[in-house]
Amino acid sequence: MIQTLKKAIEKRLGSDEFEVKIENSLERGHLSTNAAFVLAEKENLAPLQAAEELRSSLHQNAPGDFFDRIEVGGGGFLNIWLSKEAIQGQLAKIAKAGSGWARVKGRKKEAVIIEYSSPNIAKPMHIGHLRSTIIGDAIANVFEFLGYKTVRWNYIGDWGTQFGKLIVAYKRWGNKGKVRKNPIEELDKLYVRFHQELKEHPELEAEGREEFHKLEQGNKGNRKLWRWFKKESLKEFGKIYNRLGINFSVHVGEAYYEKDLTGIIDLLKEEKVVYESEGALIADLERFGLPPAMVRKSDGSTLYLTRDIASLKHRIKEYDPKKILYVVANEQALHFSQLFALAKSTDLAEGAAMPELTHVKFGLVRGETGKKFSSREGTGIKLEELLSRAVELAKQALVERDVSFKKDEMKEVSETVGIGAVKYNDLSQNRLSDIVFDWDKMLSFDGNSGPYLQYTYARLRSILKKARRVPKLDLSTLESESDQALVLKLAEFPDVLERVRRSYMPSYLASYLHELAKQVNSYYHSEPVLYSEPSLRALRLNLVKSTAITLRNGLRLLGIKTIERM
Secondary structure, eight states: OHHHHHHHHHHHHSOOOOOEEEOSSGGGOSEEEOHHHHHHHHHTOOHHHHHHHHHHHHHHHSOTTSEEEEEEETTTEEEEEEOHHHHHHHHHHHHHHGGGTTOOOSOOSOEEEEEOOOOBTTSOOBGGGHHHHHHHHHHHHHHHHTTOEEEEEEEEBOOSHHHHHHHHHHHHHOOHHHHHHSHHHHHHHHHHHHHHHHTTOTTHHHHHHHHHHHHHTTOHHHHHHHHHHHHHHHHHHHHHHHHHTOOOSEEEEGGGGGGGHHHHHHHHHHTTOEEEETTEEEEOOGGGTOOOEEEEOTTSOBOHHHHHHHHHHHHHHHHOOSEEEEEOOGGGHHHHHHHHHHHHHSOTTTTSOOOEEEEEOOOOEEOTTSOBOOOTTSOSOBHHHHHHHHHHHHHHHHHHTTOOOOHHHHHHHHHHHHHHHHHHHHHTSOTTSOEEOOHHHHTOSSSSSHHHHHHHHHHHHHHHHHHOSOOOOOGGGTTSHHHHHHHHHHHTHHHHHHHHHHHOOTHHHHHHHHHHHHHHHHHHHHSOSTTSOHHHHHHHHHHHHHHHHHHHHHHHHTTOOOOSOO
């Protein structure tokens, strides 16, 4: 319904740069739009003249029975009352779609690669990996729901100078038995110790570079250690991803591109993208307003940027994607600006169309004091510990609410509520902002929180369970303002998903779900759903069912599980 209106406006406006808003009161219509102001600026018209022009156009471009009336108000805003038939038709469409409401059927040809999570081997996943993992997963879920061929890419950090440092640390201070018993924790301790020792022994930096160079050259001892570190790390990552409900299409490490780096260097030289300086290879990016970028060190070692160029070339050749999204923290903005500039300067697509490259940035994770979490000094919070704490606090909150669950049920529900609370706390906020862990707010069953949405869904399921069955929909009873308002809110779901797709902002979906939950909570407290007369009862049970489905689907797109009883 909202999309029908938007298409009608776009026919006249030739642009989608306008807003359509659901009104809270019928005095101002069902919907309003600022599109007349956009038209006025575009065609140099007075706002009221543009509004009249647009009103006339809408009557011509929308279906004949779509509008009840359209009025010009507020200096140029259009207030729109939809016909009873349009609202009835929308509800019939939603109810018929069932669990497929807003899902795009069929597959689009365009492939979208979304890179996210990307932890480093030989280190435990920490709180810093949380945002990339869950933001990337939510964006991938939405693209997939909307019919895109979605490639979920986990680009593992398994190469680089840091592994030379770790090899130095293991050879100097490592204990094979301890590492075998608890590999990731012990390897992390060794890496932290290297940086602590570096303060007193700066010569260790050169030693780390040398060990990495030997690794690059194929030294058997270093390769054996590296493979061991990687094997144990992937086991650890798998446990975390399983707990978070995260699945990837592709797991590829930086080392995969080692064989391609000579060819990449040769290509950059042939196309005169780089020049030599004191033995190193440098790309001059001044024309892009960027500082120079090194693609090979003076000792012949490659860099993260070199491997990213090789990875980009591989992705284009293998998947021919329309877009590639890199869900990586704000701190890497320069790196991606340099990578995208190099991509524009080099024929990585071998004559084919280059995909749209986007750095999907996000802010830091801060503790309750507002301080940034740190990992290099060994003071960061491990992701496993954070999730376990969330689950334990969720269990305490459920006990305080005197929810009666069997032991196994309590374990499962606590896990679902705790993990969901962590995810929603992140995804409900603007991804560009830093987020703070406020445990009380995060685990509240009231307000804008994951548990509140999960509880609302469980409450709707309880109503449906008491009803035993949902009768056939009788559209003729769709008369009251509260019933129509809920239909309008449900109708907004496809448009919200489209906003997420365009902006890569899962917070739009989270905000919508919170608004929907508030509205339906108010609805079933004010309207006698189960005790209405039969035809109205059928209508309202269908509305409750459709709302429950939309909440469930929306939460799943955010990567959050629902609970049937709370």
